[in-house]
Amino acid sequence: xxxxxxxxxxxxxxxxxxxxxxxxxxxxxxxxxxxxxxxxxxxxxxxxxxxxxxxxxxxxxxxxxxxxxxxxxxxxxxxxxxxxxxxxxxxxxxxxxxxxxxxxxxxxxxxxxxxxxxxxxxxxxxxxxxxxxxxxxxxxxxxxxxxxxxxxxxxxxxxxxxxxxxxxxxxxxxxxxxxxxxxxxxxxxxxxxxxxxxxxxxxxxxxxxxxxxxxxxxxxxxxxxxxxxxxxxxxxxxxxx
Amino acid sequence: xxxxxxxxxxxxxxxxxxxxxxxxxxxxxxxxxxxxxxxxxxxxxxxxxxxxxxxxxxxxxxxxxxxxxxxxxxxxxxxxxxxxxxxxxxxxxxxxxxxxxxxxxxxxxxxxxxxxxxxxxxxxxxxxxxxxxxxxxxxxxxxxxxxxxxxxxxxxxxxxxxxxxxxxxxxxxxxxxxxxxxxxxxxxxxxxxxxxxxxxxxxxxxxxxxxxxxxxxxxxxxxxxxxxxxxxxxxxxxxxxxxxxxxxxxxxxxxxxxxxxxxxxxxxxxxxxxxxxxxxxxxxxxxxxxxxxxxxxxxxxxx
Numbered sequence: 001x002x003x004x005x006x007x008x009x010x011x012x013x014x015x016x017x018x019x020x021x022x023x024x025x026x027x028x029x030x031x032x033x034x035x036x037x038x039x040x041x042x043x044x045x046x047x048x049x050x051x052x053x054x055x056x057x058x059x060x061x062x063x064x065x066x067x068x069x070x071x072x073x074x075x076x077x078x079x080x081x082x083x084x085x086x087x088x089x090x091x092x093x094x095x096x097x098x099x100x101x102x103x104x105x106x107x108x109x110x111x112x113x114x115x116x117x118x119x120x121x122x123x124x125x126x127x128x129x130x131x132x133x134x135x136x137x138x139x140x141x142x143x144x145x146x147x148x149x150x151x152x153x154x155x156x157x158x159x160x161x162x163x164x165x166x167x168x169x170x171x172x173x174x175x176x177x178x179x180x181x182x183x184x185x186x187x188x189x190x191x192x193x194x195x196x197x198x199x200x201x202x203x204x205x206x207x208x209x210x211x212x213x214x215x216x217x218x219x220x221x222x223x224x225x226x227x228x229x230x231x232x233x234x235x236x237x238x239x240x241x
Numbered sequence: 242x243x244x245x246x247x248x249x250x251x252x253x254x255x256x257x258x259x260x261x262x263x264x265x266x267x268x269x270x271x272x273x274x275x276x277x278x279x280x281x282x283x284x285x286x287x288x289x290x291x292x293x294x295x296x297x298x299x300x301x302x303x304x305x306x307x308x309x310x311x312x313x314x315x316x317x318x319x320x321x322x323x324x325x326x327x328x329x330x331x332x333x334x335x336x337x338x339x340x341x342x343x344x345x346x347x348x349x350x351x352x353x354x355x356x357x358x359x360x361x362x363x364x365x366x367x368x369x370x371x372x373x374x375x376x377x378x379x380x381x382x383x384x385x386x387x388x389x390x391x392x393x394x395x396x397x398x399x400x401x402x403x404x405x406x407x408x409x410x411x412x413x414x415x416x417x418x419x420x421x422x423x424x425x426x427x428x429x430x431x432x433x434x435x436x437x438x439x440x441x442x443x444x445x446x447x448x449x450x451x452x453x454x455x456x457x458x459x460x461x462x463x464x465x466x467x468x469x470x471x472x473x474x475x476x477x478x479x480x481x482x483x484x485x486x487x488x489x490x491x492x493x494x495x496x497x498x499x500x501x502x503x504x505x506x507x508x509x510x511x512x513x514x515x516x517x518x519x520x521x522x523x524x525x526x527x528x529x530x531x532x533x534x535x536x537x538x539x540x541x542x543x544x
Binding site for chain 2: 052054055075076077078080086089093095096097102105106110111154
């Protein structure tokens, strides 16, 4: 088990956002968390990335383990540097005042000196050729889809082994959505483990191996993607009948 | 006439150098944290005092030759002053930041930190002024009716060097990129594996280190030190940074020299008592027409 979340309870101020949820991700898998707005998906990712209040929640119970070890005291920068988990956050949060290339370079801040960065830039550009064309542009001038590619590319440049993706399809035109998800599939086939948070449940379940359904801070269903797609409750609530 | 213009230009450059050096510290911290570090002028004052104690210790107590003392003073003053800046960040600003306090409270804290530095100095070292010992022989050069000293030239050259170094750090290095990234979105920075506090500490080290250097050069140029010496010059440097476009290194540099030039010009043609009145009026007019300063861009606040 690469990542396991055990009975996790978190609060924002006095409001409890997660009521003891448990899920896990095995190496090589794509696992998805689906659910409506406010179900606790982003909150779960923030907690895993160990981001700190006030924007992120405070853990009040349970545990988050990475390869068996609790990471509750790990600093957010060390989650990236030592555990090699990278979050591509909701709303992209790219640094608009930096160029595309600077955004990618910044993500290598914590990398070992001997890492072959040139090859990794090429890998990201190979995955997202648009970024290469626009690498000297200020990133706030990119289109929404390109910004999303940059957010994913940036996470990849941290040298991560576990990629946490928060709503990567949000705001993308359908064509771009499918294109991005094909690329995520390719990444996974090349060995990347992915934890995907999505509102678009059918898109997510088509890509993922397994999934969990979150509803107001509790997990209400789990299983392989096929099981979830065929689960009448899930079908009714999240897959449009 | 030409000599007069060149003479005033040199004076303006030298005088503006101090504003520029201090303004750079304001703008660095503002650029990264959107915090107006109102204690920065007093950090400059502390720098001058640190330089005074370091210089007196080596020169008077140990009898080390003046140029060696200067060579020791530059790094020691910069290091010790940056420790003061980092301490302020650590005990005053960071706890507020971690609590997510509103910017206003941090600015008020900064104002208080400045007052504490002034009055701690007053309480510990007394109200009597300190005379800064001469470290190097001042030579007056005279070229075609224009006179300048080696110290004046050193001040101007230092200001330009500091600007080039900071500009290089901010635009070319990964630390500089991280600084710019923090100014855009603090939240996303740790996601890149960058320890936020470490970058903020580096920012304070740079800002206060160069304020310390300015303090040393100021003490050498105008060798009378008193606890309130950083207050007015600090305010002026802050205004210079705003006129240049606060948050931008080039703006702080330009603003500092602009303010220096205006002040020297006013003194050249009017009674010197009008200096600050006219200088601030000119800056006010500039800000009326260009509220974001020369290099500033209007930012919309995200809600």
